[in-house]
Amino acid sequence: MIFMESLMNIKYVFWDSDNTLVNTALHHWNKHFNILQNDYDIVLDEIYKTRVYENNGGQNWEWMSHEIGLNEDKQVYLDKIDHWYSANATEIQLRPGIDFALRNFRDRGIPQAVVSNGRRRSVMAALKAKKLDEYFEFILCKEDYDGRKPDPTPYLTALKKMETIKKTSIDSKNCLVIEDDPLGVHAGNAAGMLTLHRKLHENQSTSSHADFVAYEEEEFKAILTREFLHP
CATH class of the missing domain: 1.10.150 (DNA polymerase; domain 1)
Structure with a gap:
């Protein structure tokens, strides 16, 4: 069970890219x-x-x-x-609700980063085309770490990089991972982070490692507003 006290302490957000931020x-x-x-x-x-x-x-x-x-x-x-x-x-489109999420996390001073299994050239092409790269402290791709989700290494690497940038120690429990792929959700969970499974399809299997699950835009925005975007 997740307690509200821990949810209010989310200080960093790590996003997957393909089919989480953008429909690719x-x-x-x-x-x-x-x-x-x-x-x-x-x-x-x-x-x-x-x-x-x-x-x-x-x-x-x-x-x-x-x-x-x-x-x-x-x-x-x-x-x-x-x-x-x-x-x-x-031609690539944002997933519904992404503008809302990125802006609100930024406006609340919550640093965000991308952690992708994809190759840098394709990841950056999509993010730059939609002008999303400006929201992130950094963008990690498969060239930046060993291992592949569901291995937690990508998210643990991101955690260390965020600590270096912010010059502070970060508790993984204060981090939120948002992923469309159950393997990515598993990786975030294994790294000790809270996880939100933003399903790609309504009938996609729900990850057993997810703390929160959403598919529809309004459901996604409601979870963010209720649990993370407190006034």
């Missing part, structure tokens, strides 16, 4: 679909959509090379999908 699942799919079809004459079957979303670019290159006949140097392929992703990044 379809955009990631489209970059692979278009490059594979236009450059390699490979039609990517929709049965792979979830797999594409759950992997980063390098992981997708690896299984595509072994399973669907992609014959290309890894870095060349990554450069191509990154170029497509960046060139079309203005």
Whole structure:
């Protein structure tokens, strides 16, 4: 059980990026679909959509090379999908309620940061296209730490970086993690932080490691207002 006293002490917020701040699942799919079809004459079957979303670019290159006949140097392929992703990044949309959350945390002086499993080029392309990068003390991506969520290392690395920036010791219990992916929620929980699972789909399985769960915009905003954004 979580007590209100602990909730009122939230002093730092760590966000996932893809599909938590910005709706990027379809955009990631489209970059692979278009490059594979236009450059390699490979039609990517929709049965792979979830797999594409759950992997980063390098992981997708690896299984595509072994399973669907992609014959290309890894870095060349990554450069191509990154170029497509960046060139079309203005099409990416914020998740509903994100403007409200970012502004309110900022206005209350609560430092925020991004902790992503994604590669820096794609993460930054989306955040800069939507002008979100200005809200954050820093943005950590897969290049910045060892391990991958649900390993807590990404969030523990973020905690240490925030301590360095703010020149103070930070109790993980005073940190809130907001994630769309149950693996990310697990990582935040394992790092000793409070977790809010902002589900990507209404029928998505709820993480057993989540302290709070929301899907709809109004539900998300209500939890933030009631539990964290006290007057």
